Amino acid sequence: MANILVVDDERAVRVALDVNLSKAGHTVALADTGEQALAVLRSQAVEVVLTDLMMPGIGGMGLLAEIRRCWPRTQVIMMTGHGTVERAVEAMRLGAHDFVIKPIAKAEILAILSRALREHALHTQVAQLQAAVTERFGFDNIIGNTPAMLAVFDKVNAVANSDAYVLLTGPTGTGKELIGNALHFQSDRRQGPLVQINCGALPSGLLESELFGHERGAFTGAVRQHKGKFEQADGGTLLLDEVGELPLETQVKLLRVLESGDFQRVGGTATIHADVRIVAATNRKLRQEVADGRFREDLYYRLNVFEISLPALAERREDIPLLVEHFLLKFAARHKKTVSAISAGAMNTLVQHAWPGNVRELEHTVERAVILSKKPTITAFDLPEPIHTTSGTHANTADETLGEGESITTVLRAKEREMVIAALRAENGVQARAARRLGVSRANLNYRIQKFGIAIKDIVYG
Numbered sequence: 001m002a003n004i005l006v007v008d009d010e011r012a013v014r015v016a017l018d019v020n021l022s023k024a025g026h027t028v029a030l031a032d033t034g035e036q037a038l039a040v041l042r043s044q045a046v047e048v049v050l051t052d053l054m055m056p057g058i059g060g061m062g063l064l065a066e067i068r069r070c071w072p073r074t075q076v077i078m079m080t081g082h083g084t085v086e087r088a089v090e091a092m093r094l095g096a097h098d099f100v101i102k103p104i105a106k107a108e109i110l111a112i113l114s115r116a117l118r119e120h121a122l123h124t125q126v127a128q129l130q131a132a133v134t135e136r137f138g139f140d141n142i143i144g145n146t147p148a149m150l151a152v153f154d155k156v157n158a159v160a161n162s163d164a165y166v167l168l169t170g171p172t173g174t175g176k177e178l179i180g181n182a183l184h185f186q187s188d189r190r191q192g193p194l195v196q197i198n199c200g201a202l203p204s205g206l207l208e209s210e211l212f213g214h215e216r217g218a219f220t221g222a223v224r225q226h227k228g229k230f231e232q233a234d235g236g237t238l239l240l241d242e243v244g245e246l247p248l249e250t251q252v253k254l255l256r257v258l259e260s261g262d263f264q265r266v267g268g269t270a271t272i273h274a275d276v277r278i279v280a281a282t283n284r285k286l287r288q289e290v291a292d293g294r295f296r297e298d299l300y301y302r303l304n305v306f307e308i309s310l311p312a313l314a315e316r317r318e319d320i321p322l323l324v325e326h327f328l329l330k331f332a333a334r335h336k337k338t339v340s341a342i343s344a345g346a347m348n349t350l351v352q353h354a355w356p357g358n359v360r361e362l363e364h365t366v367e368r369a370v371i372l373s374k375k376p377t378i379t380a381f382d383l384p385e386p387i388h389t390t391s392g393t394h395a396n397t398a399d400e401t402l403g404e405g406e407s408i409t410t411v412l413r414a415k416e417r418e419m420v421i422a423a424l425r426a427e428n429g430v431q432a433r434a435a436r437r438l439g440v441s442r443a444n445l446n447y448r449i450q451k452f453g454i455a456i457k458d459i460v461y462g
């Protein structure tokens with residue numbers, strides 16, 4: 001059952017409650033002053049405190065204030081005589097759960113106690129949920145250590161706390177939704193709602209009633225009033241996902257709403273205002289959509305106050321090992337597998353793959369491998385056939401001309417570094433074998449490792 005702390009300066013009251021509550025299955029601790037109660041609270045977890053109001057020292061009110069400050073989830077029930085009911089009411093205003101008037105009837109105190117316990121359970125559950133949400137959407141779970149991703153994180157931090165509209169662009173599976181969520185949870189609106197709508201999933205009529213709501217009877221099937229996503233997101237963030245799929249007629253209506261901040265529910269006349277921060281995401285090239293007449297230019301400029309563009313995974317291959325580790329841990333825990341490592345060969349294959357589906361595809365690949373793997377280390381055999389066979393192809397598609405700021409020396413140096421790392425990886429960090437693979441002496445390889453500042457422990461897995 002529960003841990004209850006009874007605080008009263010009258011011994012008879014303490015004894016009576018101790019007997020009754022213990023009989024009901026609770027664990028009871030006793031204290032005869034507020035100060036002593038605080039000492040108990042510091043030493044053990046207590047769900048509910050039953051305290052007398054009038055006691056020497058800090059008294060019931062002082063104890064209540066301390067509990068509210070230090071143990072916000074602990075419920076407090078005030079016990080009071082007839083003369084001090086007004087103060088007990090005041091105590092409820094200050095955060096007590098309830099109060100009882102002495103002499104206390106056993107049935108009454110048990111009923112109040114069970115309500116207090118239910119409230120305590122709810123508070124605990126919400127706190128756990130919130131922690132889970134922060135964990136899930138906080139920056140901790142967004143992986144990236146390449147310049148391209150660090151630039152994305154900088155932009156998120158710079159813009160999160162403003163109310164500026166943000167447009168998230170990038171190919172499918174690059175993390176637009178994830179970043180959209182992070183933008184909300186990093187912003188001042190994090191306590192407000194985060195509402196999401198997939199603009200590509202519905203025909204225009206339904207989409208409008210989803211966005212702006214409808215009145216009862218607005219159309220066949222509108223049997224009750226419905227609040228739209230704009231209203232639901234009031235005080236928070238509205239994530240317009242796949243915004244590039246918006247039908248043109250809905251684009252017109254959306255633009256009007258964004259310009260005025262006001263709208264009407266479908267079939268309604270009342271003007272509704274909602275305080276909403278818009279984050280839009282698309283994997284289409286929106287500028288091209290504008291040029292082709294499929295997306296309104298005025299809406300494009302309205303949404304694109306601040307663009308954050310997510311790079312394709314193939315443009316940040318150095319992040320792949322980090323992502324693989326991250327997903328490995330995540331899915332090993334989720335599927336209760338003891339998989340904890342990946343062989344150098346398998347990692348190399350994953351780093352080389354083209355990843356048209358970007359992080360989403362990598363995530364699924366690792367999850368599948370974790371499920372399939374019968375040993376603590378994932379090997380190439382656990383990877384699907386296509387990934388296996390297409391690996392390495394990107395190396396041959398490299399552009400033969402030089403990019404801006406490149407010279408033949410910088411390109412060759414980069415290539416050299418890549419080959420040294422690949423050889424070390426392929427040979428599990430054994431330098432003698434990597435040297436043989438590269439056709440150089442051990443001393444020569446060692447010189448190159450120093451030159452490029454390669455940390456062997458960082459590149460060897462499994």
Ligand SMILES: Nc1ncnc2c1ncn2[C@@H]1O[C@H](COP(=O)(O)OP(=O)(O)OP(=O)(O)O)[C@@H](O)[C@H]1O
Binds near residue numbers: 142173178283
């Ligand atoms: N940087 C990252 N770190 C960790 N996980 C990531 C990262 N980027 C993406 N993911 C994961 O990859 C999957 C796809 O990401 P998300 O849904 O955000 O992609 P998207 O850009 O919205 O794709 P689409 O355009 O197809 O909707 C999700 O499971 C997400 O958690």
Ligand SMILES: [Mg+2]
Binds near residue numbers: 176177281
């Ligand atoms: Mg998405």
